[in-house]
Amino acid sequence: MTVMDLIRFAGGAVWAHRLRSVLSLLGIAIGVGAVILLTAIGEGTRYFVLAQFTQFGTNILAINPGKTKTLGMPGVLGGTTHKLTLEDADALSRIPGVEAVVPMAMGMGRVEAEGRGRSVNVLGVTAAMPTVWRFAIGQGEFLPAGDLNRATSVAVLGPKMKRELFGDRNPLGAIIRIAGYRFRVIGVMEPKGQVLGYDLDDAVYVPVANAMRMFNLDELMEVDVAYQSATMVDRVVGAVRQILIDRHHGTEDFSITTQAAMLESLDEIMRIVTLAAVGIAGISLVVGALGIVTMMWISVGERMSEIGLLRAMGALPRQIFLIFIVESVMLSVLGGALGVCLGMLGAFALTLVLPGLPVFVDEQYLVLALLVAIGTGLLSGVGPARRAIRIDPVEALHAE
Amino acid sequence: MIALQHIAKVYEVGGQPIYALRDLNEDIGSGEYVAIVGPSGSGKSTLLNVIGCLLRPSKGAYLFNGEDVSQFDDQALSHVRQHQIGFIFQSFHLVPRLTALGNVALPMVFAGIPSSERQIRAQEALDAVGLSDRADHRPNQLSVGQRQRVVIARAIIMQPLLLLADEPTGNLDTHSGQQIMELLESLNAKGLTMLVVTHDPKVARRANRVIVLADGQIVKRIKGEELTSGSAPFF
Numbered sequence: 359m360t361v362m363d364l365i366r367f368a369g370g371a372v373w374a375h376r377l378r379s380v381l382s383l384l385g386i387a388i389g390v391g392a393v394i395l396l397t398a399i400g401e402g403t404r405y406f407v408l409a410q411f412t413q414f415g416t417n418i419l420a421i422n423p424g425k426t427k428t429l430g431m432p433g434v435l436g437g438t439t440h441k442l443t444l445e446d447a448d449a450l451s452r453i454p455g456v457e458a459v460v461p462m463a464m465g466m467g468r469v470e471a472e473g474r475g476r477s478v479n480v481l482g483v484t485a486a487m488p489t490v491w492r493f494a495i496g497q498g499e500f501l502p503a504g505d506l507n508r509a510t511s512v513a514v515l516g517p518k519m520k521r522e523l524f525g526d527r528n529p530l531g532a533i534i535r536i537a538g539y540r541f542r543v544i545g546v547m548e549p550k551g552q553v554l555g556y557d558l559d560d561a562v563y564v565p566v567a568n569a570m571r572m573f574n575l576d577e578l579m580e581v582d583v584a585y586q587s588a589t590m591v592d593r594v595v596g597a598v599r600q601i602l603i604d605r606h607h608g609t610e611d612f613s614i615t616t617q618a619a620m621l622e623s624l625d626e627i628m629r630i631v632t633l634a635a636v637g638i639a640g641i642s643l644v645v646g647a648l649g650i651v652t653m654m655w656i657s658v659g660e661r662m663s664e665i666g667l668l669r670a671m672g673a674l675p676r677q678i679f680l681i682f683i684v685e686s687v688m689l690s691v692l693g694g695a696l697g698v699c700l701g702m703l704g705a706f707a708l709t710l711v712l713p714g715l716p717v718f719v720d721e722q723y724l725v726l727a728l729l730v731a732i733g734t735g736l737l738s739g740v741g742p743a744r745r746a747i748r749i750d751p752v753e754a755l756h757a758e
Numbered sequence: 759m760i761a762l763q764h765i766a767k768v769y770e771v772g773g774q775p776i777y778a779l780r781d782l783n784e785d786i787g788s789g790e791y792v793a794i795v796g797p798s799g800s801g802k803s804t805l806l807n808v809i810g811c812l813l814r815p816s817k818g819a820y821l822f823n824g825e826d827v828s829q830f831d832d833q834a835l836s837h838v839r840q841h842q843i844g845f846i847f848q849s850f851h852l853v854p855r856l857t858a859l860g861n862v863a864l865p866m867v868f869a870g871i872p873s874s875e876r877q878i879r880a881q882e883a884l885d886a887v888g889l890s891d892r893a894d895h896r897p898n899q900l901s902v903g904q905r906q907r908v909v910i911a912r913a914i915i916m917q918p919l920l921l922l923a924d925e926p927t928g929n930l931d932t933h934s935g936q937q938i939m940e941l942l943e944s945l946n947a948k949g950l951t952m953l954v955v956t957h958d959p960k961v962a963r964r965a966n967r968v969i970v971l972a973d974g975q976i977v978k979r980i981k982g983e984e985l986t987s988g989s990a991p992f993f
Binding site (some may be wrong): 373 | 780807810812813831832836837838839841842845847849851853854855864865867868869870873912916
């Protein structure tokens with residue numbers, strides 16, 4: 359009996375019960391389709407998120423007050439004994455290899471101009487911010503360089519902010535009020551878009567010293583340090599830690615997060631989310647396998663007399679076993695193939711309905727899905743096939 | 759060709775031994791045409807299954823073509839069935855999804871005969887049973903008589919030495935039953951050894967020799983033509 363004979367014989371049995379076969383392989387199809395669709399969304403989202411974060415540049419590290427070992431809200435747990443100050447930031451800028459330091463303080467404030475107003479995020483930063491975060495200036499100029507402690511009353515608008523307050527008019531030189539304080543508009547940013555739902559364009563940038571005074575803050579929210587190349591990351595982190603510990607009288611009451619480490623942990627998180635989704639989809643694959651087991655089990659029961667006949671005409675148990683295994687694998691592979699089609703179709707449909715949703719079908723998951731389908735078929739077929747070869751031919755011939 | 763020596767077949771039912779066959783001795787020569795008759799439960803089917811190498815006897819020796827097949831393992835028995843024995847069943851046992859040609863070719867699939875040769879030989883066998891134009895029909899598109907012809911074509915496709923027929927006319931009307939018996943007898947006339955198990959005296963009478971079974975033993979051996987309607991108790 360050749361492989362071709364096996365496929366033809368098993369295929370005939372599958373085809374003879376077309377509707378039943380399709381229904382039983384639908385479970386696998388839905389399972390595989392779900393895995394492919396969810397991995398497509400998961401992978402797409404992962405790339406999307408990583409792209410969002412790498413747009414700020416990768417050779418950055420962030421210092422936040424408070425000691426935390428994982429990603430989270432720095433400073434919420436564990437009190438800060440020493441504040442992270444502008445003087446700290448200034449000290450860090452003198453580390454060799456450091457390109458720029460951006461101390462940041464942030465608050466929510468009402469911004470008013472010409473009778474219009476809206477509450478937005480007010481970011482206190484320094485002149486180095488556009489370089490470090492890779493922001494571009496659309497109009498005018500960014501905050502002036504110079505002494506960190508100098509609170510010049512100038513502001514730069516995010517493009518959305520500018521549109522809301524000034525429409526198409528030129529805002530440069532205009533006076534706005536932020537939380538009651540007067541500022542002169544000196545520039546407008548290029549649109550940057552959103553990062554994870556946070557609109558970077560709907561913001562106002564002012565000198566960090568102004569922000570601290572305005573919001574009555576006595577410490578910085580974050581200090582971002584840009585260094586020249588990835589190779590010096592360990593050295594820069596070491597130097598930052600040493601300087602800050604010295605300045606904070608020997609306590610490490612701050613946390614340093616490098617962008618690289620952050621990307622890595624984000625990548626890790628996204629991977630776990632994807633895996634969890636795949637795991638859930640995998641359950642439907644198990645249900646699909648059960649469907650095939652059931653169908654094959656019924657099929658063996660129905661074909662008692664056929665099995666008896668084959669045995670009578672000299673077919674070996676091994677050949678009977680193979681027939682049912684091939685039948686089962688055939689069902690699961692057809693199911694898998696249908697699932698791949700469904701999954702890709704679903705992914706395609708999603709991009710049509712929700713153009714913003716990142717979807718990325720990875721070929722390796724397609725291959726994996728088909729391999730899993732074959733494996734499922736093999737496993738599902740073993741039980742029924744063993745039942746088939748245990749049938750006594752004499753009894754089977756009399757079973758009608 | 760067939761030598762049964764002290765054959766017994768015992769089943770355990772509820773701890774009690776039940777003898778389906780007991781100390782049965784018989785010789786059947788090559789080319790013979792033998793009918794096996796007897797009332798229900800006399801052991802006819804068990805005897806046929808033993809001779810057909812589907813059942814191993816519990817005791818005794820079964821020499822088939824000079825070899826003691828009662829000592830063979832399952833694989834060797836399968837091989838004997840595949841190459842030496844053709845089966846004809848009362849209920850046909852045709853695979854419903856296969857065409858007449860496909861059903862006839864089936865034994866050759868498991869024997870590993872190449873597809874091209876299978877087609878030719880199966881068509882020849884269908885020609886031989888008078889179904890040349892029914893090769894593409896499925897069993898449910900054939901009359902019962904035609905179905906039994908397909909079964910016969912399938913039984914002879916491997917060119918066996920022995921043909922075993924279990925109530926070959928049991929599901930047929932008188933006319934097609936008659937035709938089937940004539941077909942089988944023409945095969946016997948060409949030298950094929952034939953064993954027919956039957957309830958029907960009209961069928962049994964046609965055989966050269968009739969073996970009458972009761973309670974797992976041979977109680978009588980007579981010539982076919984000696985069988986009269988008065989022998990009804992044997993059935």
